[in-house]
Every structure is written in structure tokens, then in C-alpha cells.
Amino acid sequence: MDSTLRARLAAxxxxxxxxxxxxxxxxxxxxxGDKWTVLVVTALADGPLRFTALHERIAGVSQRMLGxxxxxxxxxxxxxxxxxxxxxxRVEYALTPLGRSFGDTVAHTVRWVQQHRTEILRNRERFDGxxxxxx
Amino acid sequence: MDSTLRARLAAxxxxxxxxxxxxxxxxxxxxxGDKWTVLVVTALADGPLRFTALHERIAGVSQRMLGxxxxxxxxxxxxxxxxxxxxxxRVEYALTPLGRSFGDTVAHTVRWVQQHRTEILRNRERFDGxxxxxx
DNA sequence: CTGAATCCTTGTTGATACTG
DNA sequence: CAGTATCAACAAGGATTCAG
Numbered sequence: 001m002d003s004t005l006r007a008r009l010a011a012x013x014x015x016x017x018x019x020x021x022x023x024x025x026x027x028x029x030x031x032x033g034d035k036w037t038v039l040v041v042t043a044l045a046d047g048p049l050r051f052t053a054l055h056e057r058i059a060g061v062s063q064r065m066l067g068x069x070x071x072x073x074x075x076x077x078x079x080x081x082x083x084x085x086x087x088x089x090r091v092e093y094a095l096t097p098l099g100r101s102f103g104d105t106v107a108h109t110v111r112w113v114q115q116h117r118t119e120i121l122r123n124r125e126r127f128d129g130x131x132x133x134x135x
Numbered sequence: 136m137d138s139t140l141r142a143r144l145a146a147x148x149x150x151x152x153x154x155x156x157x158x159x160x161x162x163x164x165x166x167x168g169d170k171w172t173v174l175v176v177t178a179l180a181d182g183p184l185r186f187t188a189l190h191e192r193i194a195g196v197s198q199r200m201l202g203x204x205x206x207x208x209x210x211x212x213x214x215x216x217x218x219x220x221x222x223x224x225r226v227e228y229a230l231t232p233l234g235r236s237f238g239d240t241v242a243h244t245v246r247w248v249q250q251h252r253t254e255i256l257r258n259r260e261r262f263d264g265x266x267x268x269x270x
Numbered sequence: 271c272t273g274a275a276t277c278c279t280t281g282t283t284g285a286t287a288c289t290g
Numbered sequence: 291c292a293g294t295a296t297c298a299a300c301a302a303g304g305a306t307t308c309a310g
Contacts, residue, residue: 020252021248021249021252024248024252024255024256025173025244025245025248025249026168026170026173028168028244028248028255029164029167029168029173029241029244030165030168030169031168032164032167032168032244033161033163033164033165033166033167033168033169034165034168034282035161035282035283038160038161038164050291050292051291051292051293052291052292055292062283062284062285063292063293063294064283064284064285064286064293064294064295065283065284066293067292067293067294068283074262075258075259075262075263076255076258076259077254077255077257077258077259077262083292087291088291088292089290089291089292089293090291090292091291091292091293098251098254098255098258101247101251102247105243105244105247106164106244108240108243108244109160109163109164109167109240109241109243109244110160112236112237112240113156113159113160113163114156114160116233116236116237117155117156117159119212119233120159120163120211120212120233121159122212123210123211123212123233124210124211124212127209127210127212128210169302170302170303185271185272186271186272186273187271187272197303197304197305198272198273198274198304198305199273199274199275199303199304199305199306200302200303200304201273202272202273202274203302203303205273206273218272221271222271223271223272224271224272224273224310225271225272226271226272226273
């Protein structure tokens with residue numbers, strides 16, 4: 001993990017437990033912000049799906065990134081992975097209660113963005129209109 | 136911007152406005168998850184601060200990354216940048232109402248992580264205890 | 271003091287190919 | 291079907307240097 005950060009926070013007088021929380025917060029926030037997590041969680045919100053079903057439903061994701069995303073989600077217990085011992089193999093992914101809860105929290109932020117979408121976009125335009133000419 | 140994503144979403148039958156929202160959501164989520172944003176917003180929550188004050192208060196951040204973070208935040212209108220025409224220069228950064236609102240939303244997620252911290256950590260341990268031996 | 275420019279290291283993403 | 295391994299491209303992050 002990012003032990004450097006922990007050391008720095010410790011040096012700054014932050015309690016270890018709190019430091020771990022900060023790392024974890026950033027970790028989860030970063031995960032929510034990565035390219036595929038939100039789409040995966042959203043896709044699974046309607047019910048369990050197989051790997052291929054997810055791959056088809058989420059346009060543009062590579063097998064590799066879908067696999068990584070799913071693995072990370074599974075590791076944190078946000079998603080369950082159920083492999084059925086059959087031929088051909090069948091693996092189903094489903095949201096856990098924790099994952100659903102996480103999805104709700106993210107949805108909260110999504111709603112915020114939707115509400116402030118116009119304002120943010122306008123701010124960017126204004127900023128880009130003023131600043132870019134370096135001189 | 137990520138026009139590739141937009142094209143893909145369009146191909147998938149997603150409305151352009153919705154596609155923009157998705158990009159923006161991921162953008163803001165990614166920003167929240169980056170290494171310094173949350174710390175900057177938190178630091179500014181107590182009131183305006185100068186560049187150097189922020190640099191001192193946030194242990195471990197480089198001038199470069201602090202500058203980048205501040206610039207991104209300013210661009211979105213989450214933070215104001217007030218340069219006083221003095222010698223030596225003095226620049227103050229402050230949260231806008233929008234920035235404060237954003238901070239509240241992020242705080243919501245932070246609280247979620249704090250509440251589920253133990254569970255997530257336990258899940259990870261269990262996962263790492265079972266899976267790693269590849270064979 | 272504030273912060274942009276440069277250079278370098280590292281981590282992330284994705285295409286492709288291969289295995290159980 | 292459900293992935294993992296490998297490799298190449300790229301972006302993020304950081305140290306240092308330069309400038310207004």
C-alpha cells in the first residue's frame with residue numbers, strides 16, 4: 001500500500017487508524033472514479049450477470065479491464081463471483097448488500113453532478129476562455 | 136475530452152446529453168479520487184488559505200501537484216483564486232459555494248467508507264488469503 | 271511568494287494472444 | 291466461456307530548475 005503516505009500523515013500527527021481511513025477513502029473514491037467501476041455496478045444493479053453479458057452490455061471495455069474491475073470489486077466484497085462447475089464454464093457476478101450500498105452512495109454523487117452539470121460546464125468554458133492565452 | 140467514450144456510448148444508443156453527464160460524473164469522481172483533491176478541499180473548508188499555507192498544511196504534496204490540483208478545482212469553479220497585486224505576491228484560495236457543496240457530497244462518501252471500513256478490510260484479507268496462490 | 275517548464279520514473283490502460 | 295500473460299502506449303506524479 002502507500003506506506004509513504006502513512007508515514008507522512010504520521011509525521012503530520014495523524015492517528016494511524018485515521019491515516020488508514022484516509023487511504024481507504026481515497027482508494028474507494030479512486031475506484032469509483034475509474035473508467036469502468038460505475039458502469040459495472042450500474043449494470044449489476046438490475047441483477048446478476050455473466051462475464052460475457054457484462055462484456056456485451058458495457059460498450060468499449062476490454063476483457064482485461066473488465067476482469068480487473070470485477071476482481072477489485074470482488075476483493076472488497078462489493079461483488080460476489082459464483083463459478084458453476086459446468087462445461088462450458090459459467091460464472092455469475094452479483095452485487096452484495098455492501099456493493100448495493102456503495103452504489104447508492106455513488107448515485108448520490110452522480111445526482112450532485114447532474115444537478116450542477118450546467119454550472120460546472122459553464123465555469124470551465126469561462127475559465128478556458130480567459131486563461132489559455134499564456135501571456 | 137474523451138470523444139472515444141462518447142462515440143462508444145452513442146453507438147450503444149445513449150443520448151449525447153446523458154453521455155456528457157457520464158463523462159462529467161467520471162471526471163468529478165476521478166478528481167475526488169485523485170491524490171490531493173480531498174485534502175485540499177478539506178484544508179480549505181476552514182477558510183481561505185494562501186498557496187504556501189496549503190503547501191505546508193498538506194504534508195507531502197509537491198508544488199507542481201498542488202498547482203495542478205488548485206488549477207483544476209478553480210477551472211470547475213469549486214475554488215476561487217484571488218491574486219493580490221502586491222510585492223511579494225499574495226494569492227488566496229477559497230472554496231466557492233459550489234465547492235462547499237461538492238465537499239459535502241464527498242464527505243457523504245467518506246462517512247460511508249468510515250462506516251464500512253472494517254468490513255472492507257476484512258473482505259480484502261479474506262480474499263487475499265484465499266486467492267493469491269495462483270494454482 | 272507563486273507557480274510554470276522540464277525531465278524522469280512509475281502506474282494505468284488497452285490490444286493481442288494464449289490457457290483451462 | 292472466462293479469464294490470465296505479455297507488451298506497448300500513455301498519463302500521472304514528483305524533483306528540480308527557472309521566471310514574474
